Every structure is written in structure tokens, then in C-alpha cells.
Amino acid sequence: MILPHVISALWLTTFTYSSLVPVAATQGSNSTFYNPIIPGFHPDPSCIFLPEWDETFFCASSSFNAFPGIPLHASKDLQNWKLIGTIASFRGAGHDEKDATDASRWDNIIFRAKDPYDPASWSNAVHFEFEGYDTEPFWDDDGKTYMNGAHAWKVGPWIQQTEANLDTGEVIGWKTIWNGTGGMKDHIFIAKMDGGTGLGHMVTIARSKNIDGPYESNPANPILTNANTTEYFQTVGHADLFQDASGNWWSVALATRSGPEWLHFPMVRETVLTAATWKEGEWPYLTPISGKMSGWKMPPYSLEVEGPGYESNPLFSSMTVTDRLSPWISLGEVKGDDVSFGPNSSIPAHFTHWRYPIENSYTVSPPEHLNSLRLTPSKLNLTAFNGNYAGQEGQTFIGRRQQDTLFTYSVDVDFTPTAVEEEVGVSVFLTQNHHFDLGVVLLPTKARTRAFPGRNLTVVEEPDKLKLHFRFRGESYVPIPANIVVPVPEEWVGEALHLEIKGVNATHYSFSAGPAGAASCMQTLLYASNNALSWGFTGECERILEPSVS
Known part of the structure; x- marks a missing residue:
């Protein structure tokens, strides 16, 4: 989908990925x-x-x-x-x-x-x-x-x-x-x-x-x-x-x-x-x-790999070296991430993009919004033109590989859209034609499909009025869950929102949303089988959990 225009910025205030079973x-x-x-x-x-x-x-x-x-x-x-x-x-x-x-x-x-x-x-x-x-x-x-x-x-x-x-x-x-x-x-x-x-x-x-x-x-x-x-x-x-x-x-x-x-x-x-x-x-x-x-007797246990390596994404190598931590995979255990994008920090080395990114679309801890990652949204969403092609303008996309069956991935977003279909979200992403997305999007009130869990869906008196919604939708060559569109509760509008994906077992993800800093208000919108994202020629499979902008 091509958006009518590009919004000015999105801020990610925290990014967390944790493994439940090392x-x-x-x-x-x-x-x-x-x-x-x-x-x-x-x-x-x-x-x-x-x-x-x-x-x-x-x-x-x-x-x-x-x-x-x-x-x-x-x-x-x-x-x-x-x-x-x-x-x-x-x-x-x-x-x-x-x-x-x-x-x-x-x-x-x-x-x-x-x-x-x-x-x-x-x-x-x-x-x-x-x-x-x-x-x-x-x-x-x-x-x-x-x-x-x-x-x-x-x-x-x-x-x-x-x-x-x-x-x-x-x-x-x-x-x-x-x-x-x-x-x-x-x-x-x-x-x-x-x-x-x-x-x-x-x-x-x-x-x-x-x-x-x-x-x-x-x-x-x-x-x-x-x-x-x-x-x-x-x-x-x-x-x-x-x-x-x-x-x-x-x-x-x-x-x-x-x-x-x-x-x-x-x-x-x-x-x-x-x-x-x-x-x-x-x-x-x-x-x-x-x-x-x-197998054979292994060399002695050691974490002393010589050389500094480069511990941040090379695209942003001009940034200072503070807090650049290159991740270890130790004895099969993946270390989790808890990234706040503080001043003088950089995008972690193991974070990734889909194709070459537009460099000025990613700013760590800008002066007007410290401790955040500012993303300048792209005109294209994750599917782009036809599920395979994104043109020269690319897609604003940053993520990390899924490395555990059981995990919790979450992000806080500060997002104020001004036009219909402006959206930010999290995604379980395989390729452009295989992904599950949970977004925050500006839509007419008539677009909603049900109430936010635990709330009543009131009668819509102004069906064309633009309101903030949570939206789940997917793309795959195999059957996927139906789209879900629910209104963001009015008292949360204008505040940072918390989006979360969990690997709950070997076959399913859960998608949840709520206000940032209020875990008791989080609600699960749906569970979705990962079969739709375990499909196709696996040579092209890139499993990334990411905050995406479309």
C-alpha cells in the first residue's frame, strides 16, 4: 500500500527481546x-x-x-x-x-x-x-x-x-x-x-x-x-x-x-x-x-575473542562507541535485548534491515526526544508493491532475528498520525509476502471490526471520523487469521503505547497491546499459528521481529 503522504516522525522509546527458555x-x-x-x-x-x-x-x-x-x-x-x-x-x-x-x-x-x-x-x-x-x-x-x-x-x-x-x-x-x-x-x-x-x-x-x-x-x-x-x-x-x-x-x-x-x-x-x-x-x-x-574434546571455554570487532551497525559508524555491545551466543544461550536508545548510543550490531535502508530514516536519541529511536516512515508498508519489490525508496524497517521458540518482544511507540492509513507497528516478518503485523493506525471509525478486549463497542455516530485503532493483518500464501481492527481506548490516545509479540509455544504467537508502563492494562488481541510464516523456499527466509512503519 502507498500512503497518501509521509508523517514527520515516530519515536520508539524502548525495545525489548527476551528468551524464556535458555x-x-x-x-x-x-x-x-x-x-x-x-x-x-x-x-x-x-x-x-x-x-x-x-x-x-x-x-x-x-x-x-x-x-x-x-x-x-x-x-x-x-x-x-x-x-x-x-x-x-x-x-x-x-x-x-x-x-x-x-x-x-x-x-x-x-x-x-x-x-x-x-x-x-x-x-x-x-x-x-x-x-x-x-x-x-x-x-x-x-x-x-x-x-x-x-x-x-x-x-x-x-x-x-x-x-x-x-x-x-x-x-x-x-x-x-x-x-x-x-x-x-x-x-x-x-x-x-x-x-x-x-x-x-x-x-x-x-x-x-x-x-x-x-x-x-x-x-x-x-x-x-x-x-x-x-x-x-x-x-x-x-x-x-x-x-x-x-x-x-x-x-x-x-x-x-x-x-x-x-x-x-x-x-x-x-x-x-x-x-x-x-x-x-x-x-x-x-x-x-x-x-x-x-564429539571431540572441545577447546577450553573462552570468551576472549581478540579484536574489538565493530559493535554497531556499520551504517551508523559515525556515532560514538558508548554502549555498543556486540552480542555473544554463549553455550547455546541467546542473550536478550533491553534497548533504550540513549544519547551517544547506536543501533545494535545484530539489528537488521530489509534491503539497504535509507540512512536518514533512523536517528538515535534526537535532541527533541532523548532515549528513543526516531523513525521517518516510508511510503510503502511491508508488502510494498507486490510482495517482492519495494523500489528505490525502500521501507522503514528495523528488527532482529528470532532465535528462540519462547520469547517476549515488545516496544513502546510514541506516534501521532494525521492522515488516514498512517501506521506504525510490530511484525513477525519472513518476507514481503509472509508477515503478521500489529499496528497503530489512523482509520475511519467505520473500519473497526470489534471492541478492544474488555470494552464495549459503542454505536458509531460519525462513521467517517478518523480515530486511532489497533490493527492486525497478515500476508501469506496459506490461510491466515482475519483482519482485526479495534479502537484505541480514548484515555490512551496521545500517550505512548506498548505493543508486544510472544512466542507462546512451538506453534503460535500472541499479539497484545496496551498503554506503555501499565502491564495490567495489556490485552491479547489474538493468537496466530506460525505455520503461515514457516512457508515457501526457506532459502529466502529471514525471521525478524521488528517495529515497522507503513
């Missing part, structure tokens, strides 16, 4: 650990151990349309992970509305840095030509560099390879080296993700004595999958193998907490860890993924 883990030498190790939307993990960087593990993951892109986490012990930065923090052109056969839709880039903790160290994107995805570099013993990738699905399921110059993006010529399974100097191993990204997802592997093949498929393929099991963790795949300082092998992969029913998975694709055994001359063996895992 995950426990032992810290002893029995190497018991818990998945996911990096919860929330962190798919396609790629990890490496760098002894030259004080024996630190680094893990990057995909971000799709979320900005800043490609989050980078660091750990000394594989159990405690710190967000140290995001790699793709530049404004780039997209390919929205391109035809499916237009090769320009497929754009591959690579970044490099001399210091992973320094955001200024990351290079601009170097583009290389490849009509596909899931590309990965390989450095051979002879000094040559290669790039591997999966060609676009409309063309074929095979793995292709080319010699490449990573400084310039020049590629010599792509050739098919392995057709997959259909569903070391002595050997070069190549891992492939088969079965799609849903319940049939799996990891297969092949090897060859020559970089160009032929490749021999492991007769025990797949080496990692939870397909056709009753495990809570499903869609396991897209794995990466790496060693620790003791030479032990580990593997990270993506998975969803859905069970085989695959109906409710609100955190979508997360990063999980498993131990691997890989003896010389043999094929690797990976322990199947579950919630509680056992």
Missing part, C-alpha cells in the same frame, strides 16, 4: 554440546580455523535480503560465538523483476580482508561470471585457484568448476566435473548438497586424483542428512568441514527445528555443529544432527 550445556571435558550453535536465521554456514589469529574459529553465513549482509561470528571454543561484523555492508543494485531466464539475475561476488575484525579491511565486492549459486574457492597445491558452484536449477543439477583469478574476477571457463548422486594430494574431495533445501536435503561427497575429474562418488552417500527420520532437526545440509588445533574434524551445516511434519519452523535455517571422523585414505563420517551432541 539452553544449558556442560562445560566439562566430555564434549557435550547443543544445537543450534548459532540460532536464528544463519543458513549456509562456512567455517574455518585460523591458528595465526590466536587459534580462532570464524563462521560466515548467508543473509539474502537482510542488511547488513553476511554476518561473521568468531569463537575460541566452538561453544561461545561473538558477532564481530558483517561483510556486505555496501549499497548494491539488485535484480528485482527480472525474468527467470535472464542470466543477469545470477550475480556472484567475493570479498577479502586482511583483518576480519576490522570492517574497513573488507574489500569491495569482486564480481565473477557464473549463472548459479553456492560458489566456493579452492586453492590447489600447485598455486592455482579454482571456483566451484552449482549451476542454476533450470539448467542442470551438476557441479561446475573453473580456474579463477580472485583479484580480478576473471574466470577461464566453466566445466562440469560431477553430476552428483541424483537425490589431499592423493584425492581431491568435493562435497555436494542434494535433495533440494527441504526435507530431502542431504550432503554427498566425491573424490578424484585430478582437479578436473573424474570424480568417484562415496558409496555411503549421503554422509549427512536427517531425511526420513523423526528427528526434531530437519532439512540438514549445506555442510562445511574444518579442523581444530588438535587436528580433529568438525562440520557445520544448516538445519530447521521443525520435526518431520515441517509445518512450524519459525527460526528457519540455523547453524548446527557435529563431530566428524576423517582418517587418511578414507571417506569422512559425520555424526547425525540432533539437539544434544557428543
Whole structure:
């Protein structure tokens, strides 16, 4: 929806996200650990151990349309992970509305840095030509560099390879080296993700004595999958193998907490860890993924990740460093947020936008309204033009990943609209065409569908008079609850309002509203199944709880 005009400003006075059930883990030498190790939307993990960087593990993951892109986490012990930065923090052109056969839709880039903790160290994107995805570099013993990738699905399921110059993006010529399974100097191993990204997802592997093949498929393929099991963790795949300082092998992969029913998975694709055994001359063996895992003896417990990282959203790097706290994920437990946006503070590093934001739409603690985040609303709501495209003006949107099944998310809003359909709200957001929104909106009194809980709906004598309302509505390709429009009680108008979303169980959210600072007045407007937001191609799933303006 396009609004008739843009209101001047909205202030968020508090922002809270808390987990109700932290995950426990032992810290002893029995190497018991818990998945996911990096919860929330962190798919396609790629990890490496760098002894030259004080024996630190680094893990990057995909971000799709979320900005800043490609989050980078660091750990000394594989159990405690710190967000140290995001790699793709530049404004780039997209390919929205391109035809499916237009090769320009497929754009591959690579970044490099001399210091992973320094955001200024990351290079601009170097583009290389490849009509596909899931590309990965390989450095051979002879000094040559290669790039591997999966060609676009409309063309074929095979793995292709080319010699490449990573400084310039020049590629010599792509050739098919392995057709997959259909569903070391002595050997070069190549891992492939088969079965799609849903319940049939799996990891297969092949090897060859020559970089160009032929490749021999492991007769025990797949080496990692939870397909056709009753495990809570499903869609396991897209794995990466790496060693620790003791030479032990580990593997990270993506998975969803859905069970085989695959109906409710609100955190979508997360990063999980498993131990691997890989003896010389043999094929690797990976322990199947579950919630509680056992493996090699882990490195000693440590929270001493070197380097400051950048502890605020790089878009707002000009702000002072006071109160910039880069969040830790410690032993599987996600630390909650309680953000008041005080003077000299910044937007937290793990907060995110949908595509590149309009920078001047976000102001922390402006002089006229301290201890708040001022949002300048966009003309477009979260669905925008057609559920996929938002144009160059974008959407005012800020949020954080959902990382827990049970949680409480709330925000206080100070909002004075002046025209019909001006709105601010909170949202459980998957994509532009999959989201649940609870908003405060200016509407004619005739638009209301029922009374606010605990109040009587009086006869409307002026049906076209504009009044402040709470409104719930959703967008999805599967059935969703009906719209709800209830009047804001008159005594609350002109005061800050409190909006709240809870994960009440593994299948449902609750949406509540009331006056700020008066918990006893809060009322739940409805419960909604998260199935409508656990839908579609999960590669594009970004689960964000956010204050949105439409």
C-alpha cells in the first residue's frame, strides 16, 4: 500500500527481546554440546580455523535480503560465538523483476580482508561470471585457484568448476566435473548438497586424483542428512568441514527445528555443529544432527575473542562507541535485548534491515526526544508493491532475528498520525509476502471490526471520523487469521503505547497491546499459528521481529 503522504516522525522509546527458555550445556571435558550453535536465521554456514589469529574459529553465513549482509561470528571454543561484523555492508543494485531466464539475475561476488575484525579491511565486492549459486574457492597445491558452484536449477543439477583469478574476477571457463548422486594430494574431495533445501536435503561427497575429474562418488552417500527420520532437526545440509588445533574434524551445516511434519519452523535455517571422523585414505563420517551432541574434546571455554570487532551497525559508524555491545551466543544461550536508545548510543550490531535502508530514516536519541529511536516512515508498508519489490525508496524497517521458540518482544511507540492509513507497528516478518503485523493506525471509525478486549463497542455516530485503532493483518500464501481492527481506548490516545509479540509455544504467537508502563492494562488481541510464516523456499527466509512503519 502507498500512503497518501509521509508523517514527520515516530519515536520508539524502548525495545525489548527476551528468551524464556535458555539452553544449558556442560562445560566439562566430555564434549557435550547443543544445537543450534548459532540460532536464528544463519543458513549456509562456512567455517574455518585460523591458528595465526590466536587459534580462532570464524563462521560466515548467508543473509539474502537482510542488511547488513553476511554476518561473521568468531569463537575460541566452538561453544561461545561473538558477532564481530558483517561483510556486505555496501549499497548494491539488485535484480528485482527480472525474468527467470535472464542470466543477469545470477550475480556472484567475493570479498577479502586482511583483518576480519576490522570492517574497513573488507574489500569491495569482486564480481565473477557464473549463472548459479553456492560458489566456493579452492586453492590447489600447485598455486592455482579454482571456483566451484552449482549451476542454476533450470539448467542442470551438476557441479561446475573453473580456474579463477580472485583479484580480478576473471574466470577461464566453466566445466562440469560431477553430476552428483541424483537425490589431499592423493584425492581431491568435493562435497555436494542434494535433495533440494527441504526435507530431502542431504550432503554427498566425491573424490578424484585430478582437479578436473573424474570424480568417484562415496558409496555411503549421503554422509549427512536427517531425511526420513523423526528427528526434531530437519532439512540438514549445506555442510562445511574444518579442523581444530588438535587436528580433529568438525562440520557445520544448516538445519530447521521443525520435526518431520515441517509445518512450524519459525527460526528457519540455523547453524548446527557435529563431530566428524576423517582418517587418511578414507571417506569422512559425520555424526547425525540432533539437539544434544557428543564429539571431540572441545577447546577450553573462552570468551576472549581478540579484536574489538565493530559493535554497531556499520551504517551508523559515525556515532560514538558508548554502549555498543556486540552480542555473544554463549553455550547455546541467546542473550536478550533491553534497548533504550540513549544519547551517544547506536543501533545494535545484530539489528537488521530489509534491503539497504535509507540512512536518514533512523536517528538515535534526537535532541527533541532523548532515549528513543526516531523513525521517518516510508511510503510503502511491508508488502510494498507486490510482495517482492519495494523500489528505490525502500521501507522503514528495523528488527532482529528470532532465535528462540519462547520469547517476549515488545516496544513502546510514541506516534501521532494525521492522515488516514498512517501506521506504525510490530511484525513477525519472513518476507514481503509472509508477515503478521500489529499496528497503530489512523482509520475511519467505520473500519473497526470489534471492541478492544474488555470494552464495549459503542454505536458509531460519525462513521467517517478518523480515530486511532489497533490493527492486525497478515500476508501469506496459506490461510491466515482475519483482519482485526479495534479502537484505541480514548484515555490512551496521545500517550505512548506498548505493543508486544510472544512466542507462546512451538506453534503460535500472541499479539497484545496496551498503554506503555501499565502491564495490567495489556490485552491479547489474538493468537496466530506460525505455520503461515514457516512457508515457501526457506532459502529466502529471514525471521525478524521488528517495529515497522507503513
